[in-house]
Amino acid sequence: MDFSSTNPSGSSPAVETRATENLVRNFDRLHFLFVAVTAALLLLSLGANLFIGQQMRLVRMQLPAQRDAVIRLSLEFQKRDEPVVRNFVARLQDFAASNADFDLVLEQYRPPLGVYFRSGTAKPVGSIPQAPATNSPWPKSKAAK
Amino acid sequence: MNRDTLASILVGLLCASALLSVWLSVRWFFSVRELQQLQVHAAQVNNSRAAAQSLANEALAYSRKNPAMETLLQEFNLRQKEGSTNQTPANSVTK
Numbered sequence: 001m002d003f004s005s006t007n008p009s010g011s012s013p014a015v016e017t018r019a020t021e022n023l024v025r026n027f028d029r030l031h032f033l034f035v036a037v038t039a040a041l042l043l044l045s046l047g048a049n050l051f052i053g054q055q056m057r058l059v060r061m062q063l064p065a066q067r068d069a070v071i072r073l074s075l076e077f078q079k080r081d082e083p084v085v086r087n088f089v090a091r092l093q094d095f096a097a098s099n100a101d102f103d104l105v106l107e108q109y110r111p112p113l114g115v116y117f118r119s120g121t122a123k124p125v126g127s128i129p130q131a132p133a134t135n136s137p138w139p140k141s142k143a144a145k
Numbered sequence: 146m147n148r149d150t151l152a153s154i155l156v157g158l159l160c161a162s163a164l165l166s167v168w169l170s171v172r173w174f175f176s177v178r179e180l181q182q183l184q185v186h187a188a189q190v191n192n193s194r195a196a197a198q199s200l201a202n203e204a205l206a207y208s209r210k211n212p213a214m215e216t217l218l219q220e221f222n223l224r225q226k227e228g229s230t231n232q233t234p235a236n237s238v239t240k
Contacts, residue, residue: 045162112196
């Protein structure tokens with residue numbers, strides 16, 4: 001018996017060729033799919049970049065004007081209104097010390113205007129505790145620029 | 146063009162695009178955050194103004210039943226002094 005012509009895998013050359021062709025075809029198909037998916041992802045990514053870039057441009061266009069406006073508003077409030085409000089609240093606190101009925105009215109404004117209230121004033125029992133001074137809505141460092 | 150080269154170029158472009166996305170997103174995030182902080186700050190200033198204005202109005206209303214408040218209000222131009230004209234009440238504490 002001649003074993004030299006037989007294939008070690010036990011299949012004929014024709015079958016082997018067909019299997020190799022199949023393999024090549026599958027590889028080509030997979031390669032095409034890979035390229036197609038990568039191209040689609042690239043397009044998607046470019047679209048997302050375009051959208052994010054546009055949004056960022058809009059926000060950054062608003063930002064300088066908004067920053068200037070807020071700093072101006074804050075400075076204006078600090079220079080013009082804040083001393084008047086502080087003085088007004090202090091005088092009202094003095095007034096409320098001798099007029100207990102007005103103290104009830106004044107205490108309602110302690111949460112929003114807590115930073116302008118003097119801490120040393122005697123308060124009636126059950127009054128709202130004073131907001132800490134750190135709650136100031138006007139950061140001095142930013143507004144003082 | 147070799148098909149392997151095309152795939153490599155596409156993968157490279159995809160990576161570059163992903164990096165660009167990250168960079169744009171980070172910049173967008175910080176810009177939006179700053180804008181929100183500015184808006185919150187402006188709202189706080191306006192709230193304080195409104196509260197001060199409301200307190201002035203309360204003081205004005207209170208002065209109707211307690212005339213002792215009148216002098217204080219006149220001091221802050223919230224109430225017309227005797228004989229003076231052309232004053233708008235309740236707008237002098239915060240304009």
